[in-house]
Structure formats: structure tokens, C-alpha cells
Amino acid sequence: xxxxxxxxxxxxxxxxxxxxxxxxxxxxxxxxxxxxxxxxxxxxxxxxxxxxxxxxxxxxxxxxxxxxxxxxxxxxxxxxxxxxxxxxxxxxxxxxxxxxxxxxxxxxxxxxxxxxxxxxxxxxxxxxxxxxxxxxxxxxxxxxxxxxxxxxxxxxxxxxxxxxxxxxxxxxxxxxxxxxxxxxxxxxxxxxxxxxxxxxxxxxxxxxxxxxxxxxxxxxxxxxxxxxxxxxxxxxxxxxxxxxxxxxxxxxxxxxxxxxxxxxxxxxxxxxxxxxxxxxxxxxxxxxxxxxxxxxxxxxxxxxxxxxxxxxxxxxxxxxxxxxxxxxxxxxxxxxxxxxxxxxxxxxxxxxxxxxxxxxxxxxxxxxxxxxxxxxxxxxxxxxxxxxxxxxxxxxxxxxxxxxxxxxxxxxxxxxxxxxxxxxxxxxxxxxxxxxxxxxxxxxxxxxxxxxxxxxxxxxxxxxxxxxxxxxxxxxxxx
Ligand SMILES: Cc1ncc(C[n+]2csc(CCOP(=O)(O)OP(=O)(O)O)c2C)c(N)n1
Ligand SMILES: [Mg+2]
Numbered sequence: 404x405x406x407x408x409x410x411x412x413x414x415x416x417x418x419x420x421x422x423x424x425x426x427x428x429x430x431x432x433x434x435x436x437x438x439x440x441x442x443x444x445x446x447x448x449x450x451x452x453x454x455x456x457x458x459x460x461x462x463x464x465x466x467x468x469x470x471x472x473x474x475x476x477x478x479x480x481x482x483x484x485x486x487x488x489x490x491x492x493x494x495x496x497x498x499x500x501x502x503x504x505x506x507x508x509x510x511x512x513x514x515x516x517x518x519x520x521x522x523x524x525x526x527x528x529x530x531x532x533x534x535x536x537x538x539x540x541x542x543x544x545x546x547x548x549x550x551x552x553x554x555x556x557x558x559x560x561x562x563x564x565x566x567x568x569x570x571x572x573x574x575x576x577x578x579x580x581x582x583x584x585x586x587x588x589x590x591x592x593x594x595x596x597x598x599x600x601x602x603x604x605x606x607x608x609x610x611x612x613x614x615x616x617x618x619x620x621x622x623x624x625x626x627x628x629x630x631x632x633x634x635x636x637x638x639x640x641x642x643x644x645x646x647x648x649x650x651x652x653x654x655x656x657x658x659x660x661x662x663x664x665x666x667x668x669x670x671x672x673x674x675x676x677x678x679x680x681x682x683x684x685x686x687x688x689x690x691x692x693x694x695x696x697x698x699x700x701x702x703x704x705x706x707x708x709x710x711x712x713x714x715x716x717x718x719x720x721x722x723x724x725x726x727x728x729x730x731x732x733x734x735x736x737x738x739x740x741x742x743x744x745x746x747x748x749x750x751x752x753x754x755x756x757x758x759x760x761x762x763x764x765x766x767x768x769x770x771x772x773x774x775x776x777x778x779x780x781x782x783x784x785x786x787x788x789x790x791x792x793x794x795x796x797x798x799x800x801x802x803x804x805x806x807x808x809x810x811x812x813x814x815x816x817x818x819x820x821x822x823x824x825x826x827x828x829x830x831x832x833x834x835x836x837x838x839x840x841x842x843x844x845x846x847x848x849x850x851x852x853x854x855x856x857x858x859x860x861x862x863x864x865x866x867x868x869x870x871x872x873x874x875x876x877x878x879x880x881x882x
Pocket of ligand 2: 675676677703704705706707708709
């Protein structure tokens with residue numbers, strides 16, 4: 404297609420064409436209605452001239468498109484058309500290019516992963532890392548071990564039928580503890596369900612964890628939720644909701660309120676790779692970017708959403724690249740390297756508060772435990788693969804090697820801590836088991852100011868049924 408033929412089109416046909424490509428601008432149409440074409444060669448800057456150039460560009464693209472779709476080959480257009488280099492679209496200033504080049508859907512080179520400690524727990528040369536004190540390092544390590552032991556014991560308690568459900572954080576201890584260590588306790592947490600370590604870090608006691616898992620009257624949620632649905636107003640930790648990813652837009656709303664109140668704190672929301680595959684994630688991160696709110700999106704990319712591997716969830720280079728698509732600063736970090744996570748979250752927090760911006764962190768890791776006690780992950784992945792990730796990459800072992808190399812930890816300290824935590828947990832579980840369940844009335848209160856008629860009827864019905872069939876109902880639920 405020669406450019407001269409399109410420039411000599413009649414006025415009517417050009418206006419018709421403009422309408423068809425939906426360039427909705429009166430100015431533009433007016434300008435086009437004043438001949439002559441072709442346009443003068445000098446560079447123009449007025450909005451009207453720009454509009455004409457815009458039209459020209461679109462017009463040529465159209466012609467090019469129809470030419471290529473018919474002949475399946477691209478012809479070089481003569482260079483005489485005076486294309487302005489940059490145009491100020493509503494979306495921003497955009498440069499033109501005469502080249503037909505589609506952006507790549509994926510690149511050979513993946514976004515690199517920020518790491519500080521290698522598999523032997525030795526710092527990588529020249530790595531950017533924050534200095535941390537012995538006291539902080541030891542607290543991070545001991546909390547990781549506490550989390551590991553807590554998982555093992557609650558998991559066993561579920562297997563013994565003492566609690567109904569459990570999900571471990573195995574393989575994600577560093578994500579839990581090191582991210583929590585980098586935050587301030589005033590920062591709000593909107594968790595998924597695999598981040599109890601953040602609550603542990605903030606001082607939620609083993610007894611409180613046990614009360615929740617046993618759903619007794621001391622559970623903050625009054626036994627209305629399954630085990631592991633922790634929440635604590637005292638620790639600014641919003642209650643876990645297992646409807647995947649619903650916490651992400653909530654976090655953005657909370658961050659917006661911090662912004663309005665000019666608070667010196669931020670929000671962090673955790674979610675898995677599966678969570679990042681939901682509509683809620685996309686809506687939330689877009690709102691966060693546009694509203695410029697201080698929220699950290701922390702994605703635990705552990706390779707699996709129950710039995711669905713990440714390569715069946717998305718074709719992008721993981722989750723980190725989505726930050727750029729939404730205009731959000733992002734980083735990919737080694738999720739099994741506590742020092743890297745600590746440094747990345749500290750940096751993200753600073754940016755979020757000082758620059759009032761969302762930040763996306765993708766922590767790459769591997770879920771070495773089953774999804775939950777309802778899952779057997781060997782049905783969809785090999786034991787060898789799991790074992791491989793439990794070896795050198797184990798985040799707790801890696802961090803231990805580092806603190807040992809600094810002379811901050813010993814075998815004696817390790818066994819003492821294990822014994823102590825096991826003992827505390829065993830006592831906590833026994834105590835939680837003995838506490839009676841919440842009252843029947845708690846199934847119905849705390850939502851409505853005045854109980855609606857249908858709930859009153861349900862409450863009366865359940866009381867009547869329990870009285871009639873007492874032997875079928877637990878004796879430790881007060882009526
Ligand atoms: C809205 C919704 N859809 C589906 C489920 C069922 N479900 C529970 S956990 C889960 C996988 C989530 O995977 P991911 O976000 O990667 O977290 P991970 O379990 O790996 O930590 C799914 C699909 C759910 N709870 N909520
Ligand atoms: Mg996952």
C-alpha cells in the first residue's frame with residue numbers, strides 16, 4: 404500500500420474512516436475537514452496538529468493491518484509521512500515507532516531472585532543486606548524453630564483426632580518470621596492462612612494458638628471458625644478468611660485509611676501463588692497503585708495451589724512481573740533466605756510509608772508439607788522432589804548455619820529450645836482441651852445489633868433439639 408494513495412482519499416471517506424476507528428474528538432474532525440492533505444512537513448506541537456498526526460498514525464496502522472492480513476507480509480511504507488515522535492495521549496506521552504514489533508509475552512531471562520545467604524548459610528559476596536544484631540537474629544531463629552515444632556505437634560494432634568483440621572507452614576518459616584521481624588507491630592496484617600509465624604513473632608502465645616485450634620471459649624473467634632483461622636485485635640492481625648484472596652482488597656482499603664489519617668505505618672497482605680490467580684488480587688493491586696497507598700503485597704509463591712502447579716495457573720514469569728503491569732515497584736526474593744526477606748521487607752516498608760506507594764514482593768519457595776490435613780501431596784508430586792526441597796534449601800537450617808558461623812548459636816541451645824517449646828505446647832494443648840466450648844448464644848451474636856427473626860427461630864430450634872437429643876451433642880457446650 405503506497406502512502407500517497409491514502410493521503411489522497413476524499414474528505415468524506417476520511418471522516419467516515421475516523422468515525423469507524425472511534426476517534427471521539429470534535430476538534431479532530433473539524434481539523435480534518437480543512438484540506439489540504441498531505442500535511443505540511445514541519446514539526447507541529449499544537450493539540451490540533453497532534454490530533455491530526457494521531458489520526459495519520461492510526462490510519463496507516465489500519466491500512467498496514469489490512470495489507471498484512473491479506474498478504475501476510477509487511478511492506479515498508481515510504482518515509483515521507485511526517486510522524487511526530489511523541490504524542491500526549493490521555494495515558495501519557497507515548498513515542499511512535501515505525502516498526503511493527505509486538506512486546507514479548509515472556510522472556511528467556513527470568514527476573515532474578517534477590518538472595519543474601521547461600522545454601523551453606525554463608526553470605527554471598529557483595530550482597531546488599533541489612534546488619535542485624537545477635538539479639539534479633541537469635542529471636543528470628545528461635546521463632547522459626549518454635550513455628551516448626553508447633554506445626555509438628557498440632558499436625559499430630561489432628562491425626563489423633565483431637566482437633567479437626569490443620570495446615571503447616573513447613574518450608575515457609577523464613578517467610579513468616581523474617582517478614583514479621585522487618586515490620587513494626589503497628590503495621591496491619593491481612594493474612595491468608597499460612598502465616599501464623601507473623602502472629603507468633605508479635606507475641607501471640609502458644610496457649611492462644613491452642614485455644615483457637617480447639618475452638619474453646621478463649622478462642623478470639625469464639626469457636627466459629629475452623630482451626631488455624633487466627634485473628635488478634637491486640638496484634639493488628641486480621642482474622643484469617645479461607646476464602647482465598649479476599650484479604651487482599653481489604654488490605655488496600657485499610658492502607659487507604661492509613662493514608663487518609665496520615666499514619667506512620669503500613670499494611671501487609673500475604674497470599675499464595677493461587678491467591679495471585681484470583682480476580683481479587685488484580686483489582687486490589689490496581690486500586691492500590693492508583694490510590695497510592697502504603698501496602699505491601701507479599702506473595703508466597705510456593706509452587707502449588709493445593710494440587711495445581713504454578714505452570715497451570717499462569718504463563719507469566721511468576722508473579723513479580725505483574726507489579727510492572729500495574730505500575731507497582733516489585734522485587735523477587737529467595738523465600739528460603741531469612742536475611743534476604745528481612746532486608747527486602749524492610750526496604751518495602753520504608754518505600755511504602757515514605758513514598759506512599761504499594762510494593763509487590765514475590766518470595767519464591769516450595770511448600771514441603773501437604774496443603775493441609777485434608778491433602779496427600781504425594782498423589783500429585785514425587786517424594787524425591789519434596790525431599791530435595793527439604794534438604795539444603797531448608798530455610799531454618801540455612802539460617803541456623805549462619806548464626807552458628809557467627810558464634811551466636813550452639814547445639815546445646817538448640818536442644819534446650821526444642822525441649823522447652825515441646826513442653827510448653829504439650830501443656831497448652833492439654834489446657835486448651837479441658838476448657839469448655841463457647842456458649843450456644845455465641846453462634847448467633849456479634850453480627851447484628853438486634854437479632855433478626857430468622858436467627859431467633861434458629862437459636863430456639865437448636866436449643867430445643869439439643870434438649871431432646873442430649874446424648875448426640877457435646878457435653879462441654881453450655882446452653
Ligand atoms: C475463593 C476460594 N476458592 C477456592 C478455595 C479452595 N482453596 C483453598 S486453599 C486453595 C489454594 C490456594 O493456594 P495458594 O494461594 O497458592 O496458597 P498455599 O496453600 O499454596 O499457601 C484453594 C484453591 C478457597 N478456599 N477459596
Ligand atoms: Mg501456593
